[in-house]
Amino acid sequence: MNLRTPYRxxxxxxxxxxxxxPGKAALIVLDAQAAFWSDDTGLFAAARDRGVTRxxxxxxxxxxxxxxxxxxxxxxxxxxxxxxxxxxxxxLGLAVDPGEPSIADDAVCEALADVVDEQDCFVVxxxxxxxxxxxxREALASTTADTLILAGALANFTVxxxxxxxxxxxxxxxxxxxxxxxxxxxxxxVFRLQVHGGRSRIVTTRELVExxxxxxx
Amino acid sequence: xREARIRTVRGDIPASTLGVAAPHEHIFCDQRxxxxxxxxxxxxxxxxxLIVDELTLFANAGGQAIxxxxxxxxxxxxxVLASISERTRxxxxxxxxxxxxxxxxxxxxxxxxxQLVEFLVREVEVGCDGTDIRAGLLKxxxxxxxxxxxxEVCARAVARAHRLTGIPITTHTSGSVRFHIPGGNAGxxxxxxxxxxxxxxxxxxxxxxxxxxxxxxxxxxASRGAFVQFDVVGKEHWLLDATRIALVLALLDLGHxxxxxLSSDRNRLSELHAGGxxxxxxxxxxxxxxxxxxxxxxxxxxxLLVTNPAAALSIAA
Numbered sequence: 457m458n459l460r461t462p463y464r465x466x467x468x469x470x471x472x473x474x475x476x477x478p479g480k481a482a483l484i485v486l487d488a489q490a491a492f493w494s495d496d497t498g499l500f501a502a503a504r505d506r507g508v509t510r511x512x513x514x515x516x517x518x519x520x521x522x523x524x525x526x527x528x529x530x531x532x533x534x535x536x537x538x539x540x541x542x543x544x545x546x547x548l549g550l551a552v553d554p555g556e557p558s559i560a561d562d563a564v565c566e567a568l569a570d571v572v573d574e575q576d577c578f579v580v581x582x583x584x585x586x587x588x589x590x591x592x593r594e595a596l597a598s599t600t601a602d603t604l605i606l607a608g609a610l611a612n613f614t615v616x617x618x619x620x621x622x623x624x625x626x627x628x629x630x631x632x633x634x635x636x637x638x639x640x641x642x643x644x645x646v647f648r649l650q651v652h653g654g655r656s657r658i659v660t661t662r663e664l665v666e667x668x669x670x671x672x673x
Numbered sequence: 674x675r676e677a678r679i680r681t682v683r684g685d686i687p688a689s690t691l692g693v694a695a696p697h698e699h700i701f702c703d704q705r706x707x708x709x710x711x712x713x714x715x716x717x718x719x720x721x722x723l724i725v726d727e728l729t730l731f732a733n734a735g736g737q738a739i740x741x742x743x744x745x746x747x748x749x750x751x752x753v754l755a756s757i758s759e760r761t762r763x764x765x766x767x768x769x770x771x772x773x774x775x776x777x778x779x780x781x782x783x784x785x786x787x788q789l790v791e792f793l794v795r796e797v798e799v800g801c802d803g804t805d806i807r808a809g810l811l812k813x814x815x816x817x818x819x820x821x822x823x824x825e826v827c828a829r830a831v832a833r834a835h836r837l838t839g840i841p842i843t844t845h846t847s848g849s850v851r852f853h854i855p856g857g858n859a860g861x862x863x864x865x866x867x868x869x870x871x872x873x874x875x876x877x878x879x880x881x882x883x884x885x886x887x888x889x890x891x892x893x894x895a896s897r898g899a900f901v902q903f904d905v906v907g908k909e910h911w912l913l914d915a916t917r918i919a920l921v922l923a924l925l926d927l928g929h930x931x932x933x934x935l936s937s938d939r940n941r942l943s944e945l946h947a948g949g950x951x952x953x954x955x956x957x958x959x960x961x962x963x964x965x966x967x968x969x970x971x972x973x974x975x976x977l978l979v980t981n982p983a984a985a986l987s988i989a990a
């Protein structure tokens with residue numbers, strides 16, 4: 457996907473690129489719950505009901521890749537004294553509808569269940585926004601982070617919105633792009649362009665692991 | 674004084690015979706060999722018959738020479754390049770050096786700089802890919818906001834190989850970091866490192882100057898003596914060609930006419946005529962007429978298309 461980015465060309469660049477440091481960073485995994493990741497519920501169940509399961513193939517592939525990379529990244533983050541926050545959502549849709557039943561299961565999906573640690577933080581928010589929810593804001597404040605590592609799904613909505621909100625609140629943001637899954641490959645490209653620049657930095661899981669382990673000079 | 678020479682895949686030629694040149698393209702490459710882990714590999718060109726057809730269009734538009742900026746590690750095959758050169762009668766210059774970390778061969782990620790220098794010197798003095806076909810350009814790539822880690826080691830190897838052989842240097846900044854580097858291009862970092870290593874900037878081509886251009890930085894490159902290469906001409910998601918024209922005119926007004934290079938960095942089927950793209954001839958067919966329409970005379974155009982590439986690609990004495 458080729459999109460021009462004139463605004464980003466003149467967006468001020470920080471002197472030092474965002475780099476997560478112990479005690480100053482937190483890793484937020486957005487919407488890693490069954491409703492968005494698992495075959496038998498939530499999004500995929502809705503797609504099956506509608507007869508459009510095939511439409512989610514590219515999303516599913518990205519989820520599998522994101523799960524593999526998060527399984528590698530999370531233990532490394534904890535070793536680097538970077539707390540992990542699992543931010544789930546109580547609503548399946550883009551809009552919060554007071555009359556809509558909440559997602560029944562907000563636990564971390566099966567693909568990531570065994571990389572959850574009891575020391576991790578868990579928040580549930582009503583909509584996409586991470587920072588308008590008091591519980592999520594309190595959890596983030598408790599981490600004393602000035603740099604957020606953001607990952608999860610549906611990245612072109614949740615991680616994109618979280619990144620722009622975080623930047624506007626003064627955070628630096630690091631996005632391990634292959635720990636994110638968007639609704640299609642094209643939307644992942646759009647998401648990548650949308651969050652790229654200034655105080656946000658896109659890296660791969662491999663790069664981030666090296667940075668956190670101190671092996672990347 | 675002996676005339677300057679340029680190293681092509683069919684042997685060294687006098688620089689004066691290079692002709693109209695595209696100093697940064699890809700004609701045989703395979704990004705699938707890279708492991709950047711972040712998305713599908715799209716820079717794949719493996720059909721030499723198709724490339725011959727596309728380069729024939731380039732030749733018909735006046736093109737006489739082309740640099741394939743693909744290095745060892747993502748699909749370079751100098752034997753194929755020589756065959757393409759033979760079939761099209763276009764001079765082809767092959768590239769040695771190192772691309773970005775994700776695309777480095779495994780030895781480049783672990784060997785000390787001395788070993789890397791040996792490898793590069795062998796590629797430009799003895800031959801590449803198990804042949805006696807030699808590379809005529811050394812490439813250094815940066816894909817991070819800082820010139821660090823293995824990319825820094827490889828950049829130093831490139832600098833030292835240049836000092837030993839005189840083969841000129843070309844640089845790459847990954848578009849993915851263009852918003853994290855002041856000015857948008859790692860050229861400033863490259864020039865600083867190269868000068869530390871004793872390289873004369875007159876033998877350095879700063880590549881991808883027109884992805885996230887800043888005239889202040891381009892002026893700096895030119896003032897330091899390096900070549901300023903607009904090599905993604907036609908890729909208007911980076912920059913409109915109209916903006917490129919304005920930047921070229923600005924550099925001409927500043928007196929840097931002998932340091933500007935033009936190319937289009939074709940690297941995938943969708944950019945070629947067969948794939949619905951603008952082809953290797955886009956600079957000659959579409960961009961040069963725009964320059965003419967903005968008052969650039971034939972003498973200056975000859976500098977940009979012939980004289981400057983010949984100087985940039987010449988082996989340093």
